[in-house]
Amino acid sequence: MDNELIITVLSALFAAGSFAAFALPFLNKSEKKEKFRSVIEKRRKALFQATKDGSLNKVNADSISAKDSMATFYRVQKMAGRMGEKARDKMLQAGNRDPKAPFKFMIAQGVLPIVLCLLAMILISASEKEISNGLTIMILAGAVLVGYKLPDVLVKNSIIKRQQEINLAFPDALDMMLICVQGGIGLEQTVDRVAHEVSEHSPVLAEELGILSAEMAMLNDRRQALQDFARRVGSGAGKSFATSLIQAEQYGTSISQAMRVMSDELRDMRMALAEQKAASLPPKLTVPMIVFFLPALFIIILGPAGIQAAGAGVGGG
Numbered sequence: 001m002d003n004e005l006i007i008t009v010l011s012a013l014f015a016a017g018s019f020a021a022f023a024l025p026f027l028n029k030s031e032k033k034e035k036f037r038s039v040i041e042k043r044r045k046a047l048f049q050a051t052k053d054g055s056l057n058k059v060n061a062d063s064i065s066a067k068d069s070m071a072t073f074y075r076v077q078k079m080a081g082r083m084g085e086k087a088r089d090k091m092l093q094a095g096n097r098d099p100k101a102p103f104k105f106m107i108a109q110g111v112l113p114i115v116l117c118l119l120a121m122i123l124i125s126a127s128e129k130e131i132s133n134g135l136t137i138m139i140l141a142g143a144v145l146v147g148y149k150l151p152d153v154l155v156k157n158s159i160i161k162r163q164q165e166i167n168l169a170f171p172d173a174l175d176m177m178l179i180c181v182q183g184g185i186g187l188e189q190t191v192d193r194v195a196h197e198v199s200e201h202s203p204v205l206a207e208e209l210g211i212l213s214a215e216m217a218m219l220n221d222r223r224q225a226l227q228d229f230a231r232r233v234g235s236g237a238g239k240s241f242a243t244s245l246i247q248a249e250q251y252g253t254s255i256s257q258a259m260r261v262m263s264d265e266l267r268d269m270r271m272a273l274a275e276q277k278a279a280s281l282p283p284k285l286t287v288p289m290i291v292f293f294l295p296a297l298f299i300i301i302l303g304p305a306g307i308q309a310a311g312a313g314v315g316g317g
Contacts, residue, residue, distance in 0.1 A: 093234040094158035095204065105151055113147030162204050163236045169202035170237035171266040173209070178259045187245075187255065188216045208233055223249065237266050 087102035098104075120143040124131055131139075173194050180190040195209035208229065215225035223246055230242035241262060248258040 089231060089234075090152075090155050090159065092232045093162065094155050095162055095207075096158075105155065108151040109148055112150060113144040116143040116147040119143070159234060163234060163238075165202055165204045166208070166233055166238050167236045167266075168270070169198060169205045170241065171263055171270060173198050173202075173205060174237075174241065174259055174263045174266065178256060178263060181256045181259060187222075188213055191216065205238075208238065237269075240266070 083106065084102050087105045091098070091101040091105060117140055120139050124136055124139065176194045176197060177190050180193055181187065185193070191209050192213035195206045195213060198209070199206035211232070212225060212229045215228060216222050219225050226242040226246050230239040233239055233242075244258045244262050245255065247253075248255050
């Protein structure tokens, strides 16, 4: 009876696990779609509110009076503004759209070196061994450097991952855009349609395209929307796409022709990247094969001979 109960429980657990494994991808797809829609709706509401308040026109930082430009406070403020603008670009490229994210990033770069330096000083003072002054200075300098660079490294890793996902999924999205444009659909509707289509496979690209479609629909300047898109994606296929559309609109060339040429180029780039990764695989496998494969091979080949030799030595003794 106990064995039957154990078998029943195990069967039920196996069935539940199988159902969960089958249903989880569909739940993830729905969650990705909901997240994508929420991001786009927030952006649309922000653009609508900005249009309503009349605050879409950005103030040019260079258009200042001579009196203000000579003030030391303004110079400091302008420098901080440029640093904040660079930090904001990094946050957008990393996918963090929180308005306070650049400020938090700069605070982390200023506070974290101090915290790590204090921790290093506490560890040095608590050490029983005597540490020379030169080594102490090196440790403190290293703690400060690590504390300053750590937020930037984390943000750059997020940027690289997002750009890789965008570059991987963008050629297929561009093909769908080309089909829609050739079918007579407007560019705004094309971008919005493709954003919904790729939301299951590439949420990052779907969010960026969705924001682009919202900005092109709400803003009067399509070029500005494309420039903001290129600024958010940073580099790669998305930036090339925005640049090509801006040039096509500026010089009056065909958008579909620009998309077709760009699609071919992106596919060639993706194939070249795949070939590069395939070519770099054998050198990367050399060390693991030497470390893990050759010792096992030597044991299998020389093991029986060693056992026989050891047996012969024992028998002869």
